[in-house]
Amino acid sequence: MTTHFFCFPIEGSVYVPRIFTYQELLALPSKTIKIVLECAGNKRALFHPNTYGEQWKEGAIGQAYWKGVSLTTLLQYTGVHHSAREVVVEGYDTGPRTDMEGTFRYVRSLPLHKALHPDTIIAYELNGRPIPYKHGYPLRLLVPQWYAMASVKWIKKITVIDDTFQGPFQTTDYVYYPHKNNDVGKHPVTTMNSNSTIQQPLHLSTLSQGAHLIKGIAWTGEGTTTAVDISIDNGHTWLPASLQQNSAEPYSWVRWSFRWHAEKKGEYTLLSRATDSLGRVQPPIAVWNRKGYGYNALCMTKVKIE
Ligand SMILES: Nc1nc2c(c(=O)[nH]1)N[C@H]1C(S)=C(S)[C@@H](COP(=O)(O)O)O[C@H]1N2
């Protein structure tokens, strides 16, 4: 697939269906946004009881600068019928599933309000270069604030629809199932939960007495992170960490740090707890769900002072 000839259609419930070429996209007004992408299964391994799926610890997250064109800019060319409800984005990849017969393309939809948000973009660059193949080359949808399953890679086609999309990556996967043995209360995975990770010191490390810098990251999918509190006594007392906020980058993670003077020898349980501007606080225990999505309990790191 050479980008010179690459193109994709926008069709369905639109006034003027249209094919956009890669070259056309490059010529349209662009924006560059720093975006956290967190897999909905990040930290899944920490759920009790354990859940099936990739046993992610803290590493299924990243952030980068993505450059592209607002999807809403493209939809201005096609127009959107008044009856439209969702925008469906289809990737090039297909594969079999273990739970259903047949092969399935990776396809997902966004509600119209999210599709039309100016920061929902069709990206063609990651950190100043064409997107590497494994991250979505040549074109990828980027949906800030939503778990990363929404950011469809390898775009093939975009379709505006008048009803609600029912593909397996939307109605079977990326759904919270609160119960082990029935589907009561199931609801789709969308925005990221308020969350934080301690990056330093490492879990189960041995440190010397004296001054240590505890540091890490915090992020959220609604509003922005407003506070990170640290406990060095397993949650009995809390003190605020200092945040490196950048209001120009509302979709990036926030770096935080906390100076700790470790006077006494012994074992310590360090905890971090992020709060966002909607008042969403990391809970002591994450809300369990069958597929292990959205884990955001307090981040815990144990250390020994010798
Ligand atoms: N086309 C397509 N897009 C996709 C997926 C996929 O399987 N196919 N996986 C999604 C999921 S679950 C995640 S976590 C991210 C991973 O993005 P990355 O490979 O750039 O880290 O891509 C999302 N977009």
Ligand SMILES: [Mo]
């Ligand atoms: Mo994912």
